[in-house]
Amino acid sequence: MNLINIKDLRKDYITGDVVTSVLKGVNFKIDEGEFVAIMGPSGSGKSTLMHILSFLDRPTSGLYEFKGENINKFDDDYLAELRNREIGFVFQSFNLLTRTTVLDNVKLPLVYSKKTNHDELAKKSLEAVGLSHRLNYYTNQISGGEKQRVAIARALVCDPAVIFADEPTGNLDSKSGNTVMFLLQQLNDQGRTIILVTHETDTANHAKRIIRIKDGDILSDEPVLHRTIADADKDLIK
């Protein structure tokens, strides 16, 4: 079954009398377990596309089916619940809470969920990214690479159907970036759907499929022939 199915998806922004079309009728399907990179230069509409796919925004027109359900019919509160349950976010700038411990940061999405065993789930999630030894560190006491791994742990904690990673290596050095890509590939190997948004070909080549968009249209949608496999940093990943 398709996880994501979009048909003729459009997004227009209206400023006064000027209508700017950011997405001009986009079509694709993403199956469960895929690792898709959405590529494009800035202003191409890839961020808007990601926002719509992750229920942060709504299309102006067109169909968006998630797990077979048309999401246009849902209200904001249900979309919030859906984000909590089905979506994990990894941002370029980490977006961790300051003056808060690693553990509490990972627990954040659980606060809005119906789950009860918060500590247990958060610890399990941090173990998966190799940060069990950093539970009670404050976010200003850890490195950039570790911050992004905390963010991945946070994205995982509610066991979502899909993880959206928006330029996850953009603020990292190549070594830390490599670790992050390794983790994403590992998660995908375990069956998790990953949607990666990037403008860097090197990063996109870690995915299995690349959708290129420009000026609101899909340029190409093809599998990655020579996939880059990130290797684990033995010191960081157990």
Place this chain on the structure above:
Amino acid sequence: MNFLSIIQLVVKNLRARKGRTALTILGITIGVAGVIIIISLGAGAQSLILGQVTKLGSNLIVIQPGKTAESGAPIPGLVITSLVNSDADALRDKGRVPYATAVNANTRGSATIIWGNKTIDTTFLGTDSDYPKTIDFTMQSGQFFSAAEDTGGANVVVIGSEIANKLFSDSGVNPIGQVIKVKSSVQSNVGGVPLRVIGVISPRGSSFFQNQDELIFVPLVVGQQQILGIHHLQMIYIKVDNAVNSSSTVEAINSVLKQQHHILDDINIDFTVRRTDDAAKLLSTITDALSLFLVSMAAISLVVGGIGILNIMMVTVAERTREIGLRKAVGATKKAIRNQFLLEASLLTGLGGVVGIIIGVLVSYLISLLMIKLGYDWAFIVSPLSIILSVGVSILTGVAFGLFPAIKAAKLDPIDALRYE
């Protein structure tokens, strides 16, 4: 999102910004403390004033010479002689004033008491044997003068407990039977009038701001003729059998006195009839109004404190825009965000309220200690209502002033909020 986890979250946020939290609640704290202190002081003052009035006794009607000074106070020093002994006699007529259980005619003046080599300046009351029936008190020793002593103008005196102490306690002499001399300070009765002490009244504190224990009591005729050399009265007390009859008694008194004074037109009325219950009611109305005024002043500071909360919450929402964006991205609904900030504001003001109550109660208590030390009959009163009210108002302030920033936070678009720098 459950309530407990919101509380945990909010407490964590407030603790992370201790300095700001303390400064923010200061306005509310001062406002609440102000309300508590003012209500407590108002209640204390009211109990003090009412105590002064009601100590006179209830169901009491007071008649004074001179027209009711509605347009202002009577001229000081002006002696009004319109009330005389025959007026009191006329009022004793059961047929005309049926509900009066006692009619007590009084005159008063300042005098010097001499006993041995001791002299005391005090106030004396020339009164009659109905005095114990109108005013509540008990005898410490001896007795009050009888009707026979009163009408016969016997040379006897009843003294207050403090006078007895000052004159006799150091020599250990029993006051009863001693002869003291009473000299008017306005009338030249050289050497003073010798009077035999027949009773001492138990301590009873002050009423109408006069220390009752420093008074001495002589038969009316003695006071009028021997000490003061006058024929008029300064006050008549009438005790009514039951409060329900006090209005009709006031009317009866008016008609008796008008007839006595040959007054046809109310404009010429030369006496004043008052009920102590009225005075008590009037005084409590005044203190209530005063308290209300002061409380509303303090309430203004609560509003100012609320605006402080509004200000800080606006800053907090702006500061935490990215956090709000993140929370929405990971599943927070509008309601959850709104509740978080609303709870934060109410917790701030609630905290300010609690601190304010502690300070307010403490200060009120210290003031009551001071007033008691100064000799006032002061009661330390903190009404539970004032506490409930101020906590309620402060939390309400938090909700009222926190609502706008909270709604603002809830309405933030997660995409914009996540991009916010």
